[in-house]
Amino acid sequence: MKTATAFFTFSYPDHHLDELHRLMPGRPAETQSQKYKNLMNNPHLVDWFFSHRLNEFLKVVFDDISDFEWRWHRYEWQSRSAIHAHGAVKFKNDPDMVKLTKEVYISRLAEKKIEKKDYESEEILINLLDDVKKGKESEQVIINYSFGITKKIYWNYSHNYR
Structure with missing residues (x-):
């Protein structure tokens, strides 16, 4: 399942x-x-x-x-x-919410590491920046998907059950 x-x-x-x-x-x-x-x-x-x-x-x-x-x-x-x-x-x-949520979480951890300068090389910084970018994109997918579902629920309720 x-x-x-x-x-x-x-x-x-x-x-x-x-x-x-x-x-x-x-x-x-x-x-x-x-x-x-x-x-x-x-x-x-x-x-x-x-x-x-x-x-x-x-x-x-x-x-x-x-x-x-x-x-x-x-x-x-x-x-x-x-x-x-x-x-x-x-x-x-489902756009794979579990995967997307993990990417957002990793992105936020990466942002904290960048903010604290908690990385040992330029290569690690580049990977952290990539994680941040991927997380921002994933977050937008989650927001758009959730908004779409909420909009459908509201439309269905307001047109069929009031």
């Missing part, structure tokens, strides 16, 4: 979502204490609602905007029983 293009975490403010609290049985909760009690007494509703919203989010953000090789997520529960999810996705058009 190839390395993911992006990682994500999805959580939600379960105490503050009116949509969720309208699903709770009985009279509507009027206080935070009542809302908390409803959440604790109805974990099946909380988890179902979270899962439903997560699947809608994933559809908007990933399924409708880009082809991907794979997508994965898992659920976790915090100590107070609050559900959240972590996940990863590998886009088919």
Whole structure:
């Protein structure tokens, strides 16, 4: 399996979502204490609602905007029983973000060595300068790629889900 293009975490403010609290049985909760009690007494509703919203989010953000090789997520529960999810996705058009990120990192280390004059020869300086140049180019590819994905997500959401 190839390395993911992006990682994500999805959580939600379960105490503050009116949509969720309208699903709770009985009279509507009027206080935070009542809302908390409803959440604790109805974990099946909380988890179902979270899962439903997560699947809608994933559809908007990933399924409708880009082809991907794979997508994965898992659920976790915090100590107070609050559900959240972590996940990863590998886009088919990934420009090799792992390689590009390494090049940016190497570039920044090279810049520090140049700044501190921490090199022993002209040849090493030339190699460091090449690393800096390659890192700047890689950084621009990462920025452009990330901006393109963000733009697609925004466009898709604003045209299809508002």
